[in-house]
Amino acid sequence: MGIMVEEARTDLSDLVRKRRAQLRLSLRALAARCVDPEDPDAGPIWTHATIGNLESKTIKAPGVPELRALSVGLDLPLSLLQEAAGAQFFGIDTVWSADRETRTMVHDYWELDPDDRAKIRAIIESWGSRERRGDTP
Numbered sequence: 556m557g558i559m560v561e562e563a564r565t566d567l568s569d570l571v572r573k574r575r576a577q578l579r580l581s582l583r584a585l586a587a588r589c590v591d592p593e594d595p596d597a598g599p600i601w602t603h604a605t606i607g608n609l610e611s612k613t614i615k616a617p618g619v620p621e622l623r624a625l626s627v628g629l630d631l632p633l634s635l636l637q638e639a640a641g642a643q644f645f646g647i648d649t650v651w652s653a654d655r656e657t658r659t660m661v662h663d664y665w666e667l668d669p670d671d672r673a674k675i676r677a678i679i680e681s682w683g684s685r686e687r688r689g690d691t692p
Contacts, residue, residue: 565612566642572610574629582606589628591620600624616644652679 575585582603589601601624608614617625622640626633641647641660648664650672651657657679664672 563612564643564646567617567636567639568610568612568643570631570636570639571606571625571629574631575606575610578629585628589621589624591624592627593623594620601628616640650675650679652676652682657682 575582578585580588586601586603586606587599589599589606591597591600600621605614609617617640622636623633625631626636629636638649641649646663647660648662650659650661650664659675659679661667661675664675667675
């Protein structure tokens with residue numbers, strides 16, 4: 556019996572690399588755009604070298620300010636970057652309901668068998684949106 560080696564996730568690295576290419580930005584140009592919107596006076600908080608390391612998957616997990624700055628630099632929703640970082644660095648997959656109103660985070664969701672994934676989706680769907688449950692804020 557062989558030893559299973561878990562393949563490293565690259566969700567955030569791939570997202571940054573692909574979006575930077577779509578925007579036709581150099582590493583330096585992207586770094587200049589990456590300002591945390593909650594602390595704009597701090598200026599850019601990513602260097603071109605660090606973004607290059609992120610794209611090549613040789614970086615530690617970024618924090619929330621770094622992800623906020625990337626969301627500005629890449630013109631993408633913060634939640635998309637958080638989900639990609641969670642998957643790449645922590646093995647946590649975000650699973651959404653069909654109506655995109657409810658989500659849950661599941662460790663190694665895609666490693667589960669199809670029946671177990673279906674059970675998780677059924678749980679999410681059973682919660683559904685507040686309107687479907689009859690709850691009001």
